[in-house]
Amino acid sequence: MSTPQGFHHVEINVHDLTRTKSFYGWLMAELGFDLFQEWDKGISYKCGSAYLVFTQTEAKYREFSFHRKHTGLNHLAFWAKSRAHVEHLRVQLNENKVPFLYDNDYPFAGGEGHYALFFEDPDRIKIEIVAPR
Structure with a gap:
């Protein structure tokens, strides 16, 4: 039995989960990802052994939006x-x-x-x- 390598999953907090589902739903399917999990505060898409998770940002943390030039992703x-x-x-x-x-x-x-x-x-x-x- 071999141990999987690479990413297990990446989780991203999003401002509006409904909008994110609409945006990523078709795109993930086009890129070979399948719907993996869905719950009231999140959704995930899986490709191979890795998956990508989007979760709703809690209201108290939504004041600041994402910017790729800041530290982080x-x-x-x-x-x-x-x-x-x-x-x-x-x-x-x-x-x-x-x-x-x-x-x-x-x-x-x-x-x-x-x-x-x-x-x-x-x-x-x-x-x-x-x-x-």
Whole structure:
């Protein structure tokens, strides 16, 4: 029996769980994640042995919003299946009026040969979708 390696899970507090569910529901499915758990204060999506959890921030802690430039999480990066998959997601996000980051440098904003799409979720967490080489 081997011991799993890598991330077990990542948990992110969100300002509005309903809005987060709406945003991530289709995106996680597109990226190969399945709905794993759902309860009144949270939801999680699983891919392989790792999962991503979103929980409702308690009211007393909602005064300050997230910003990726502060100490802590900068962004989440996910694998796409292909460059065509990145393009498909770009169309879907655009139809949902999700603003892109670094759009003038798309698809190589992450550097030469790094084919990726960058955008923000409803809490302004930066998301990167990377195509395999």
